[in-house]
Amino acid sequence: MKRFHILAFLAVTVGFVPTFHNVGWCQATASEQAHSNSMGAQSYAQHCAICHGDQKQGILPGFPPLLDVSRQLTQQQIENLVRTGKGRMPAFSKLPQEEMTSLVRFLATDDLTAGTSMGSSNVAEAGNHLFQRNCAFCHGRDAAGGESGPDLTRSKLVLSDTNGSKVEDVVRNGRPEKKMPAFNFSNEEIHSLFLYIRHQATSSRPGGRRGVDVSDLQTGNVDAGKQYFNGVGGCAKCHSATGDLAGIASRFEGLQLEEQMLYPRNAKSKVTVTLAKGQTVTGLLAYRDEFTIGLRDVDGVYHSWPVSRIRYTIDSPVDAHVEQFSKYTDEDIHNLMAYLQTLR
Amino acid sequence: MKFWKHALAFATTALFSGFCHFLIAQNHQPANTTQRSPENWPTYHGDYSGRRHSQLTQITPQNVAYLTLAWAFQTNQTAAIKSTPLLVDGILYFTVPDNIWAVDALSGHMLWHYNKPTSDGDHIGQRGVAINKGWLYFLTPNCHLISLNAKDGTVRWDVTVCDVKKGYWTTMAPLAVGNHVIVGVGGDMDNLAGYLRSVDSETGAEQWQWDSTPPTGTPNSTTGGMTWMTGTYDPELNLLYWGTGNPTPVLSGKTRPGDNLYTCSIVALDLDTGKLVWGYSVSPHDTHDWDAVETPVLVDGDFHGQPRKMLMQASRNGYFFVLDRTNGKNLLTTQFGPVNWSLGVDKDGHPIPNPAKEPAPDGRLIAPDEGGLTNFRAPSFDPKTGLFIVNAHPSYSIYFAKPADGYYGWAGADYGLWGKGVIEAIDYQTGKLRWTHEVGQGGSGAGVLTTDSGLTFTGDAHGNVLALDTSNGKTLWHAGMGAPMFSSPSTYELDGRQYLMTSSGGVLFAWALPETGYKLVSTH
Numbered sequence: 001m002k003r004f005h006i007l008a009f010l011a012v013t014v015g016f017v018p019t020f021h022n023v024g025w026c027q028a029t030a031s032e033q034a035h036s037n038s039m040g041a042q043s044y045a046q047h048c049a050i051c052h053g054d055q056k057q058g059i060l061p062g063f064p065p066l067l068d069v070s071r072q073l074t075q076q077q078i079e080n081l082v083r084t085g086k087g088r089m090p091a092f093s094k095l096p097q098e099e100m101t102s103l104v105r106f107l108a109t110d111d112l113t114a115g116t117s118m119g120s121s122n123v124a125e126a127g128n129h130l131f132q133r134n135c136a137f138c139h140g141r142d143a144a145g146g147e148s149g150p151d152l153t154r155s156k157l158v159l160s161d162t163n164g165s166k167v168e169d170v171v172r173n174g175r176p177e178k179k180m181p182a183f184n185f186s187n188e189e190i191h192s193l194f195l196y197i198r199h200q201a202t203s204s205r206p207g208g209r210r211g212v213d214v215s216d217l218q219t220g221n222v223d224a225g226k227q228y229f230n231g232v233g234g235c236a237k238c239h240s241a242t243g244d245l246a247g248i249a250s251r252f253e254g255l256q257l258e259e260q261m262l263y264p265r266n267a268k269s270k271v272t273v274t275l276a277k278g279q280t281v282t283g284l285l286a287y288r289d290e291f292t293i294g295l296r297d298v299d300g301v302y303h304s305w306p307v308s309r310i311r312y313t314i315d316s317p318v319d320a321h322v323e324q325f326s327k328y329t330d331e332d333i334h335n336l337m338a339y340l341q342t343l344r
Numbered sequence: 345m346k347f348w349k350h351a352l353a354f355a356t357t358a359l360f361s362g363f364c365h366f367l368i369a370q371n372h373q374p375a376n377t378t379q380r381s382p383e384n385w386p387t388y389h390g391d392y393s394g395r396r397h398s399q400l401t402q403i404t405p406q407n408v409a410y411l412t413l414a415w416a417f418q419t420n421q422t423a424a425i426k427s428t429p430l431l432v433d434g435i436l437y438f439t440v441p442d443n444i445w446a447v448d449a450l451s452g453h454m455l456w457h458y459n460k461p462t463s464d465g466d467h468i469g470q471r472g473v474a475i476n477k478g479w480l481y482f483l484t485p486n487c488h489l490i491s492l493n494a495k496d497g498t499v500r501w502d503v504t505v506c507d508v509k510k511g512y513w514t515t516m517a518p519l520a521v522g523n524h525v526i527v528g529v530g531g532d533m534d535n536l537a538g539y540l541r542s543v544d545s546e547t548g549a550e551q552w553q554w555d556s557t558p559p560t561g562t563p564n565s566t567t568g569g570m571t572w573m574t575g576t577y578d579p580e581l582n583l584l585y586w587g588t589g590n591p592t593p594v595l596s597g598k599t600r601p602g603d604n605l606y607t608c609s610i611v612a613l614d615l616d617t618g619k620l621v622w623g624y625s626v627s628p629h630d631t632h633d634w635d636a637v638e639t640p641v642l643v644d645g646d647f648h649g650q651p652r653k654m655l656m657q658a659s660r661n662g663y664f665f666v667l668d669r670t671n672g673k674n675l676l677t678t679q680f681g682p683v684n685w686s687l688g689v690d691k692d693g694h695p696i697p698n699p700a701k702e703p704a705p706d707g708r709l710i711a712p713d714e715g716g717l718t719n720f721r722a723p724s725f726d727p728k729t730g731l732f733i734v735n736a737h738p739s740y741s742i743y744f745a746k747p748a749d750g751y752y753g754w755a756g757a758d759y760g761l762w763g764k765g766v767i768e769a770i771d772y773q774t775g776k777l778r779w780t781h782e783v784g785q786g787g788s789g790a791g792v793l794t795t796d797s798g799l800t801f802t803g804d805a806h807g808n809v810l811a812l813d814t815s816n817g818k819t820l821w822h823a824g825m826g827a828p829m830f831s832s833p834s835t836y837e838l839d840g841r842q843y844l845m846t847s848s849g850g851v852l853f854a855w856a857l858p859e860t861g862y863k864l865v866s867t868h
Contacts, residue, residue: 059461210749210757212707219706255759258707258742263761289784289806290819322762325740326682330700330708 040106043099047092056107064137070108071134072181079104123188127196130189138180143200149180153201154211164194214254217337225339228332233324235336238317241343249344258337262321269316271295276309285314383837385431385845387574388472388517389722390834394576394639396724398835401797402842403857408799408811408821410857414843415452417852419445424830425847427472427517428722428791431836436845437475437494438852441467441485441515446497449838452854456497462486465513466530469830471574471720472517474525476545481525483514489527489543503548505529511536517574519584520545521615526584528571532633533753535560535592538569538607540584542618552618556588556606566600568592569607573637573720578653581670583621584613585642585655589635595703595745595756596631603628603694608636610657610665612672622672627661628694631702632685632743633714633758634661641725641732647675648773656772658723658734660716661685663695664775678775680768681738682711703745703756713741713760715787722791722832724800726814731769731778733800733814737787739763763787765805769817779817783810791832793844801844803829809846809853825853 058065085091138149174182287294294304429438465485506512511534538556556569570589608627662683674693745756765787784805825848
């Protein structure tokens with residue numbers, strides 16, 4: 001859904017204001033239908049084209065194409081989105097209903113067969129075309145991941161999907177919890193998309209960044225890792241294999257586990273602020289720069305102070321991970337990784 | 345000299361008072377030497393030396409606390425401003441990918457906007473335009489060099505300088521010297537040879553091309569050595585100094601034995617012919633994506649008791665270099681933060697890469713990370729203190745590569761673990777840090793500007809613009825800009841008022857001392 005955020009913010013800032021067309025509402029005759037279409041096109045050109053391109057082709061990677069927008073959204077959903085805006089996309093709340101109806105129709109009645117298997121002799125090629133128009137904005141042009149969508153060429157789901165049914169399920173139903181929208185494609189179209197993604201996943205893709213498999217991270221020695229954990233590594237000063245790390249290998253695996261092991265990004269720091277009058281406030285560190293300190297108290301309420309007016313102390317256990325960086329050998333890391341992978 | 349410049353400016357301004365103040369300077373020739381008029385900022389680095397040091401002294405350590413917003417300009421773009429605005433004849437020219445703006449430097453209002461959306465080529469950033477005799481030079485993500493009329497943004501000519509379909513792109517601010525426009529290219533997702541090209545400033549015709557590496561497909565040889573950052577120029581020696589990018593394949597060195605010249609190098613090229621005069625490898629056989637494109641800063645001065653024409657670079661690989669720029673001989677190599685990938689330096693000051701720290705199937709812990717100990721954000725050299733001030737990024741990461749990753753393009757994977765931002769003041773005679781100033785977890789993308797009054801301007805990781813005391817690194821002023829800075833600050837003077845120029849997100853900020861009431865406050 002992020003793809004719509006940027007819609008037309010430019011149009012707003014360069015001072016376009018929705019215009020009122022003094023045309024009465026009536027049943028659509030053929031000529032009025034044509035008029036409505038042209039009004040929709042006009043409205044699109046005025047409000048949307050500056051970001052989404054004259055031909056709805058989008059301007060990747062910044063601006064999503066709208067060519068196949070009706071595959072993800074009903075006409076009502078399109079209208080709601082245009083009316084209310086979302087994220088950085090501004091609301092076009094004052095668009096007259098008639099113009100809105102025309103605009104939505106214009107957006108939703110694109111030639112949906114263009115570029116699909118209907119118009120192409122090669123199914124995977126058709127899938128490529130469909131992918132570029134509908135999926136590339138989030139998942140990258142080569143399906144190897146973009147800013148907001150994961151790398152599909154390394155997706156377990158894709159790699160384990162022999163007949164396309166798993167991909168179909170995700171595409172048809174979306175993954176709302178991960179902001180992946182549902183798409184309305186024909187069976188042939190889904191199949192062509194699946195073939196394209198599989199092709200990307202199995203062919204040797206030139207140039208792109210590669211990944212790390214769980215099997216790559218099995219070179220360490222469990223006993224040596226355990227020894228390091230309890231000994232020179234100093235891990236046991238803060239962690240316990242039967243306490244906070246019990247079952248860690250069930251929660252994380254592979255690269256993710258290794259990254260957590262080396263530096264747990266989401267670790268929290270505690271801060272105690274002593275106010276001018278001597279009372280103290282304690283909570284989780286929420287913000288810190290040279291000038292301001294912010295915390296969340298036990299109730300989750302945010303407080304902040306200029307650092308010049310208070311004193312504060314921070315308890316940041318994660319700093320021990322930073323100090324460890326210069327002490328590790330690569331072997332230590334591999335051994336430690338082997339040991340942590342036994343904590344299931 | 346300065347008095348007469350001011351007097352002339354004042355007299356002419358008075359003549360045209362109420363009219364466009366910048367018309368008076370139509371005959372101004374943009375700086376073609378390292379000596380520019382300190383009021384202007386006519387090249388990406390301000391002048392050809394890359395020092396990013398201004399002689400303007402109106403804003404001082406004593407009054408900087410009163411610095412206030414003169415105006416802000418909103419581009420309404422999601423792309424962050426990474427360019428340094430040029431300031432010529434009262435007009436600022438700056439960019440984001442596919443866009444140029446001309447803005448009145450006095451008021452911040454827009455004069456014109458050029459926008460031509462492109463969908464191919466990497467839109468990773470745009471670092472600004474060059475100007476020569478009223479013509480601007482602008483590079484697009486899809487490899488076009490466009491010359492526009494600085495008056496109204498109309499296009500004079502448009503030439504192609506690389507092949508976007510092969511995987512090249514362009515992001516840099518070209519360097520205009522005489523009738524040359526020097527352009528570099530980017531592109532390390534494919535095994536492509538980097539090059540630097542000189543284009544005729546009037547016609548756009550190619551004058552020469554220098555290739556960083558042998559052509560793609562040469563056995564046992566490297567490709568890469570992209571030239572994506574603006575270099576520097578010494579008019580006396582008539583030499584261009586340019587940093588080159590990483591070799592390709594990026595994370596695997598198997599197919600490219602040896603030092604991989606001239607990737608990750610500093611090269612000196614003859615301006616008129618493009619011929620290599622000398623080259624210095626900063627990261628022999630790099631396998632960590634540490635482009636050596638950071639500004640090659642040109643400084644004339646004493647080195648260990650001898651007058652020298654020097655070139656200094658704080659490089660992405662974690663090493664600070666001082667070279668004799670007449671011949672490329674090494675004077676100093678030191679580390680300016682955690683570095684764990686080398687076995688030390690050889691007799692000529694080149695770091696010796698440790699084979700055990702090349703990316704491996706089960707991972708190698710590497711300092712610094714891929715972003716490096718510093719990067720495209722510009723450093724500054726302060727002549728009074730002899731300090732080379734750089735925004736450093738102590739950091740750790742893990743690097744992977746296995747045969748299955750192949751030998752094309754990236755050829756591996758790497759993941760940053762942790763990093764922070766530190767402004768470091770390096771004594772160029774010793775490489776020792778005279779002071780450090782932490783700017784936050786994660787690190788900051790802000791460059792550095794120093795001024796003759798003893799001020800250092802930069803930004804922190806959170807979006808604050810900072811004014812530091814150059815002598816000790818203490819904060820003297822700050823202001824929150826709402827988003828971190830990914831550009832390098834600059835300064836100019838207009839109608840007797842000094843402006844500090846910064847950006848964050850898509851907004852440009854001009855800071856100055858208050859026009860009224862300031863004296864009242866300061867003498868209070």
